[in-house]
Amino acid sequence: MALSEFSLQYVPQKAVKGQALADFLAQHPSPYKFRGNDVEIGMVETRDxxxxxxxxxxxxxxxxxxxxxxxSPTHNLWYFSLKLDFNCTNNQAEYEALVIGLNVLYDLRATLVLVLGDFELVINQLNKTFRCMSCTLAPYHMVASYLAESFDGIIFKHISLVHNTDANELAQIASGE
Structure with missing residues (x-):
């Protein structure tokens, strides 16, 4: 409505040829600096x-x-559900899960890792969008950051709880919820 006072003419964009798209991708490399064929299209993501x-x-x-x-890259799945034998906050439990998971990945000799979690605080602290100001979370953040450096490439990505239901159910079963 705001633009109706102007005489604008809509002209549909011509189809992008395959070579033009390839040239664009070659001139604009991924900011994640990963090797392999990494393609993300909407909700479809391939991770070679x-x-x-x-x-x-x-x-x-x-x-x-x-x-x-x-x-694994070959689509093998491992499920872990662990009860913590000490009292902790939900934030600490999230970091515990992350640190234990990163240790397992390290032991499996993973090199390229995509970490998906629904807890925005932890993901944003590791992506350096948020600073870790909590005295109780600082040791967890430090250990997780140190472990992250042991991989050739790592991405921390926030996902909605809807896409993390299996891990959430495993955590709730372990906590007796």
């Missing part, structure tokens, strides 16, 4: 040579637990 980890933590007034799902 990537290990993928979903993680979640759950804390109740009685106990806490974590859920981790690891997928």
């Amino acid at each position: 040579n990537y290990w993928t980890m979903y993680f979640n933590g759950s804390s109740t007034s009685v106990s806490a637990g974590i859920g981790i799902i690891i997928q």
Whole structure:
């Protein structure tokens, strides 16, 4: 409505030829600096040579637990559900899940890793969008950052809880929720 006072003419864009798209991608490299064929189109993502980890933590007034799902580049899956034997906050439980998952990936000799979690605070702290100001979370953040450096490439990506239900259920089962 705001633009109706101007005499604008709509002209549909011509189809992009395959070579033009290839030239554009060659001139605009990925900011993630990963090797392999990494393509993301909407909700479809291919991850050649990537290990993928979903993680979640759950804390109740009685106990806490974590859920981790690891997928290899060949699509093998490992499920982990662990009860934590100490009291902690939900934030600490999330970091516990992340740190344990990164240790498992390191032991599996993963080199390229995609870490997916629904807890925005943890993901944004590791992506350096947020600073870790909490005294209780700082040690977890430091360990997770140190472990992240042991991989050739790592991406921390926030996903909605809807896409992390399996890890969430594993964490809730472990915490007795």
